[in-house]
Amino acid sequence: MRDSDSLFDSLVLGAGPAGVSAALRLRQLGYRVLLVERSAVWPRPQVGEALTPGVRNIIELLDANDALASVPHVARAGSRVLWRGRAPDLLQQAGSAIVDRGRFDAALLGLARHRGVELEQPARLLEVTGAAGDWRVSLLCGAARPRQVRARFILDASGRNAAPGIRCAPRLAALWGEVDQSALPELDGATQVEALEHGWLWAGCLPGRRYRLMLVCDPHAARRTQPAGPEARLRAACAASQLLRAAAELPLLGSVQVCAATPYLAPDSWQEGRMKLGDAAFALDPVSSSGVEKAMRFSLQAAVAVHTVLSDDRSGRQALARRFFEGRLVEACARHAHWTEAYYGQAWCADQPFWQARSRCEPSGDDALRPDLLAALSMERARLAGYQPPELRPLAALNPALPLRLHGGAAIVELPCVVDDRVCLHTALDHPHLERPLAFLENEALFPHLARMAQPLPLTQLLNMLAASMPGHKAQRIAAWLWQRGLLENVA
Ligand SMILES: Cc1cc2nc3c(=O)[nH]c(=O)nc-3n(C[C@H](O)[C@H](O)[C@H](O)COP(=O)(O)OP(=O)(O)OC[C@H]3O[C@@H](n4cnc5c(N)ncnc54)[C@H](O)[C@@H]3O)c2cc1C
Incomplete structure (x- = not known):
């Protein structure tokens, strides 16, 4: 192998929407990119299938429309939302869709390869030595092929962080299962969202006539009130609901899955020559179904920060790129937390502890980690909370x-x-x-x-x-x- 084969401008870890968006953008900007994906199963299953309309602009900017045209999707037939009162509202959100996420991510990755992004999959990162601008990275590719590469910048887009640092809201967990869509004809394929006293339910059609039932709740409180396990918790929530009562006893197409869903911000998202993207940097409350859009958008902004550092060695560029990157990170988290708080506060059951805790919460974390970032987050939220749009003068x-x-x-x-x-x-x-x-x-x-x-x-x-x-x-x-x-x- 020639020496130049192992020299990359950027190494991106993780081929989810955040990693691939950054890789595609950096390719567009002329960089040599190596993408490292751990999963051998591909397309791999992934939660987060409901895409908000803003994803379309990003896909256009990445010139990815053609690549995604064949991804199985369900155009959303409206949503029945029982949130503010005890009668559901019927909402239409033009441009939103539910996709097969595994195939969506795989199509984006296929495009990245076609555009010249190099891929190692399955591969694991074993060790990073060297310094910013010249990282020495040891990879284990496939079952046993070691590979040494050098990269000027490392972008970690490896998904949800187990120890995130700054918690932006109280703990949340999601548990979900799927039923046959034809068993629920009365729902006419519409997405259902319902606020319950101890959490909320989201349900919607997935490609392949599956119907996803998802409960989002406080993991500790849910275990206390319903100790019999995730399936019993999901069934109990459906039984207590108005919109999904009919699903409570239906046979599930597989076992119930559980994952953490607490919103957070990783305070070490920017380090010299390294950054975190997407869920590795920040996770949003799934109530907005906008995690994929926000992850992709942030990756485009992060690619600009990388380009600034790699293309301009004037002093001060690094600090400026970092200020921009962290500013966008804080803004994304603060804006979302501001919106989420208001949304939780509007629920018919907003006086219940689950809702009270989420309708006015402060970010928390180890103050020693990044007190400045924690302060910036609080300040941004205070600014948003205090902002009153002016009355327009004629x-x-x-x-x-x-x-x-x-x-x-x-x-x-x-x-x-x-x-x-x-x-x-x-x-x-x-x-x-x-x-x-x-x-x-x-x-x-x-x-x-x-x-x-x-x-x-x-x-x-x-x-x-x-x-x-x-x-x-x-x-x-x-x-x-x-x-x-x-x-x-x-x-x-
Ligand atoms: C319960 C729940 C429901 C959600 N629903 C929605 C929704 O409806 N709509 C929406 O837009 N968002 C939703 N989200 C959020 C959305 O799923 C995420 O924001 C989005 O997947 C983030 O993309 P990502 O690329 O950062 O991470 P991921 O999609 O998690 O991709 C990370 C990739 O990195 C790989 N990887 C992991 N570790 C390594 C490693 N060490 N080396 C190499 N590769 C590695 C993984 O295999 C994976 O392919 C939801 C989240 C939760 C928790």
């Missing part, structure tokens, strides 16, 4: 005869942003009326233009200034957007 209230300037509450801050697939510091506008600082609007940089708005400027000058670098209609929309949110004010 455009008619803008007096074109009076000059405009930035509102007194506006601040100009520096933010790590993605420009040309790399992280760079960009000037951004911050204001209590913005959910987060804003550097770009309609893909146009707001600065340096807005820096001049600290001083009053006539509307025509503002529009001309913006229009110097963008089409006139965009300039008008951006000025209107800023005005309506109170970020610009007339000066008498």
Whole structure:
């Protein structure tokens, strides 16, 4: 084997959606990538089949539509959701689908190989020595073939972490089994979601006419109240439900499976020359069914951070890439926790301990691990909790005869942003009326233009200034957007 055969820019561990998305993106950016997948069974079974509509954009960005066209899927025939009250709501979510996850992951991996990502499968990582930029990695490939490779960056996308570090919510476990879909004709193939006093149920059609029944609950409380084992717990939950009572006694197509589902963040997700992705970095409460989308999206952002480090050795790039990476990690977890808390708080049984604990929870973990990350998570959640979207001002209230300037509450801050697939510091506008600082609007940089708005400027000058670098209609929309949110004010 030639020496160059063992030299890689990135080594990615794990061929789930997070690992393959990162591998595909890094290939698109021109890097040599080795993907190492442990599982010999492929496609392998994997929970997490309900995909949110946002996955489509990511698939398009990865140019993976064709590769995924043949993956068995069920277009979701709506959801019956019994959550807020005791009568179900019928919801339609355009663009969502339930896929055969094993085949979905396998199709993405096939595409990655076709695009030139090298694969070792089944393979295990035995040892990593060396240093960031030049890792020496020993692999055991197949049954007994050792392989030594060198990699500039290592990305760990090996899935759910057993010792995650920061817990973002109280413990959760999921247990599920499958029944024959034809035994439940009254459900007409719709997904069912129901809040119960001690947890919640999700049920839906999988490809192959199987119908999945899943209970998500507090593992300790569930064991106390129903010690007879997971199958008895699942059957008891169905029997106590309104929507899935008919499934309680049906024969199961296999044994009941159990897994941990506690949301967390791994504080060591960024180390020099190494990072964690997807569930290895953060896991979300499955109530949103958006883990795959968020894992893939985060991998695309992580690939930008890797590209920044590998393509630019100027000092400070490493720190900037890390700030961007950890910022996105904290944002993903905080946003999801914020949404989840509100959603749990809306349940008809929100006064029960299971729901109370999840509708107002603080992240917890060993403070010594990364107190700064824990603090950033709490701050981001406080920011989201405190944010009130402004009431939009009518455009008619803008007096074109009076000059405009930035509102007194506006601040100009520096933010790590993605420009040309790399992280760079960009000037951004911050204001209590913005959910987060804003550097770009309609893909146009707001600065340096807005820096001049600290001083009053006539509307025509503002529009001309913006229009110097963008089409006139965009300039008008951006000025209107800023005005309506109170970020610009007339000066008498
Ligand atoms: C109960 C439950 C229900 C869920 N439901 C949904 C849902 O409906 N929709 C949704 O979008 N998300 C859902 N999720 C979340 C979703 O499953 C995950 O977010 C998603 O699978 C994360 O992808 P990943 O690539 O990070 O990890 P994984 O999909 O777990 O892939 C990790 C890969 O790494 C491999 N691997 C492990 N260790 C090693 C190693 N040492 N070396 C090499 N390879 C290794 C594994 O074999 C695997 O192929 C659910 C999660 C749970 C717990």
